[in-house]
Amino acid sequence: MAEIRQKPQIVSEATEAQIAVHWREEEYYYPSAKFIGQANLTDPDVIERFSEKNFPECFREYADLLSWDKYWDTTLDTSDPPFWKWFVGGKINASYNCVDRHLANYKNKAALIFVPEPESEAPVAVTYRELYVRVNEFAALLRDFCGLKAGDRVTIHMPMVPELPITMLACARLGVVHSVVFGGFSGEACGTRAADSQSQVLITMDGYYRYGKLLDHKAGADIALEIAKKEGQTVDKVLVWRRHAGQNASATPFVKGRDFFVDEVLTKYKGQLVAPVPMDAEAPLFLMYTSGSTGKPKGCQHRTGGYLAYVTGTSKYIQDIHPEDVYWCMADIGWITGHSYIVYGPLALAATSVMYEGVPTYPDAGRVWRIAERLDVNIFHTSPTAIRMLRKSGHDEPDKYNYHFKHMTTVGEPIEPEVWRWYHETVGKGEAVIVDTWWQTENGGFLCSTKPALDPMKPGSAGPGMPGIYPVIIDENNQEVAAGSGKAGNICIRNPWPGIMQTIWGSHDRFVAQYYAKYCKNRNSKDWRDWPYFAADGAVLAADGYFRILGRVDDVINVAGHRLGTKEIESACLTVSEVAEAAVVPVADEIKGRVPEVYIALKPGVQPSQAIIDKVNKVIETMIGKIARPKHVHIVPDMPKTRSGKLMRRVLAALSNNMNTGDITTLANPDVVENIRELVQGKEAVALTDGPEDLKRFGTEE
Numbered sequence: 001m002a003e004i005r006q007k008p009q010i011v012s013e014a015t016e017a018q019i020a021v022h023w024r025e026e027e028y029y030y031p032s033a034k035f036i037g038q039a040n041l042t043d044p045d046v047i048e049r050f051s052e053k054n055f056p057e058c059f060r061e062y063a064d065l066l067s068w069d070k071y072w073d074t075t076l077d078t079s080d081p082p083f084w085k086w087f088v089g090g091k092i093n094a095s096y097n098c099v100d101r102h103l104a105n106y107k108n109k110a111a112l113i114f115v116p117e118p119e120s121e122a123p124v125a126v127t128y129r130e131l132y133v134r135v136n137e138f139a140a141l142l143r144d145f146c147g148l149k150a151g152d153r154v155t156i157h158m159p160m161v162p163e164l165p166i167t168m169l170a171c172a173r174l175g176v177v178h179s180v181v182f183g184g185f186s187g188e189a190c191g192t193r194a195a196d197s198q199s200q201v202l203i204t205m206d207g208y209y210r211y212g213k214l215l216d217h218k219a220g221a222d223i224a225l226e227i228a229k230k231e232g233q234t235v236d237k238v239l240v241w242r243r244h245a246g247q248n249a250s251a252t253p254f255v256k257g258r259d260f261f262v263d264e265v266l267t268k269y270k271g272q273l274v275a276p277v278p279m280d281a282e283a284p285l286f287l288m289y290t291s292g293s294t295g296k297p298k299g300c301q302h303r304t305g306g307y308l309a310y311v312t313g314t315s316k317y318i319q320d321i322h323p324e325d326v327y328w329c330m331a332d333i334g335w336i337t338g339h340s341y342i343v344y345g346p347l348a349l350a351a352t353s354v355m356y357e358g359v360p361t362y363p364d365a366g367r368v369w370r371i372a373e374r375l376d377v378n379i380f381h382t383s384p385t386a387i388r389m390l391r392k393s394g395h396d397e398p399d400k401y402n403y404h405f406k407h408m409t410t411v412g413e414p415i416e417p418e419v420w421r422w423y424h425e426t427v428g429k430g431e432a433v434i435v436d437t438w439w440q441t442e443n444g445g446f447l448c449s450t451k452p453a454l455d456p457m458k459p460g461s462a463g464p465g466m467p468g469i470y471p472v473i474i475d476e477n478n479q480e481v482a483a484g485s486g487k488a489g490n491i492c493i494r495n496p497w498p499g500i501m502q503t504i505w506g507s508h509d510r511f512v513a514q515y516y517a518k519y520c521k522n523r524n525s526k527d528w529r530d531w532p533y534f535a536a537d538g539a540v541l542a543a544d545g546y547f548r549i550l551g552r553v554d555d556v557i558n559v560a561g562h563r564l565g566t567k568e569i570e571s572a573c574l575t576v577s578e579v580a581e582a583a584v585v586p587v588a589d590e591i592k593g594r595v596p597e598v599y600i601a602l603k604p605g606v607q608p609s610q611a612i613i614d615k616v617n618k619v620i621e622t623m624i625g626k627i628a629r630p631k632h633v634h635i636v637p638d639m640p641k642t643r644s645g646k647l648m649r650r651v652l653a654a655l656s657n658n659m660n661t662g663d664i665t666t667l668a669n670p671d672v673v674e675n676i677r678e679l680v681q682g683k684e685a686v687a688l689t690d691g692p693e694d695l696k697r698f699g700t701e702e
């Protein structure tokens, strides 16, 4: 309820269990008979097959979609909770499953179609045969030129080009653990991750296109190496792919004996074949760094067999991928969505996976739909941020293009029902079925979603737990929240599943503390039922069994569907010499969902200035990347604090979002709140709201 506020409001703090969420129940939408007629999953028995009484053996169904070098003995080993082991005793190679095994039937079919950002450059198709040749040659280079072997880690900092999945699959062929760092992250961010994973090789690219400009990407590698070195890790080889044959988009000089153009080294490995190494099902396949509650990103370690089985099963049944489909997921491979649903899942199913290099609205709002029309894409996958952006920049653009999607996905953030309806009616032309898939970097694949041919869609709700996934909402008093109660709580998964990460790289204690400590019923128990997985998302369960995700309950901000830790941004701010204290809070944004907003207090005697604000913006960009750019940087006279000196981010988040500030009487310096309010909102009173759930909860656990 909006109200006009004269001065900071004092309302009592609601506990999580008391937060009741009211929204209009949305009407169901149903899949068309045409979609159902061709769908991979139409048998309602799936619910029974994947029910608890058939757990964990139900997941054989997913693993049996793969080609195993050696079949496994034990489906799930729970002897060391919560370090679950899947398909134990099995041997498998991910590269073989995504490439070699398709040669018999699909060697001339496009595995990847690369769409360059400049429209003057034609799309490039890479057939399964060509992918096989290129993966083998690059694997030979990694093995013989770099000396890499199973278990070694390699950091990959690359844009959206076919050489990225080629590099990943070449690593997987050897059992080398890849750690792909999002290309948009800064060199510094890449360096910290390279150090944490102890990578000796960095694979990068000279440049790529964004907004029509050819960017110098390799420059970041030099910074990454410097940072990694500072953190104790020497990277001794940098392999540089070229965006244009025979050219160099980067102005940074090559370091002799360290930096190599891939194409030059590759001449020695032309036509070489490398036998895929049969890996233990439990051998790590890759690391994917993500933000958490500390300043340091954590490396989510994913296993080979379970992960591949889970993404293949969910790609087949939820993405409804058939080999004849042209599937386009607009995510970046540098995020988990790209790993699971551009590379591993679709390629394991012999699909054609489209990769687009650039900005969806470049050079105009029709670009995405032109690509869809030209390539005859029939499965489309993107985030609410992209949907909001496309809707804003070209509401009626899709009508102008003759493409037809049978299936569309939304992932990464809650989607507003209104935006969902535009996606359905305008983008999907009323024909496409939509799945709203809820999951996380840690999870490997989808956790909640409708089964596209079996369940009706409900705008704004992710849907029920996936087959074999048993979600539950638990409140702060450890009580299960009943379906249909309208109460919010923490969504947890009661059981292990094959896609769940193995651990945090090098930090097993943190893994247990972060995901299992909160609701573990008995630390000594070997029964998985005692170890619910805590997802750190708030959610509500409707009477029909559909989950509506409300957002993060920790200090992670979901910016445009990507995770940023407030502590990481705060640490960056504190490197500016004038800054004494920093606090980062999420602020609602029409397009990106949430964006960070920065509050800083200066050291004694330092005068506030635009120059300091510029410095803060700059340091965030260099230490993390443009994605973390704050909406505003506010210089405040003092931070709101409790009497024990704790910084109250909750109050700042309320001010940034025109929300009620809650109880501020316990603060050591309540007067500063009004000062900051004026600074942020202006002198005039503004309309206040209670705010959405995630913002309401932000900072309440501090």
Ligand code: PRX
Residues within 6 Å of the ligand: 290, 336, 337, 410, 411, 412, 413, 414, 415, 436, 437, 438, 439, 440, 441, 442, 462, 535, 536, 537, 549, 550, 551, 552, 558, 561, 562, 563
């Ligand atoms: O808050 C949830 C939100 O994104 C977070 C996970 O982010 P990340 O690990 O980067 O993975 C994103 C892609 C899988 C979650 O904790 N989230 C993800 N999917 C949804 C979502 N929120 C609402 N609805 C979704 N479908």
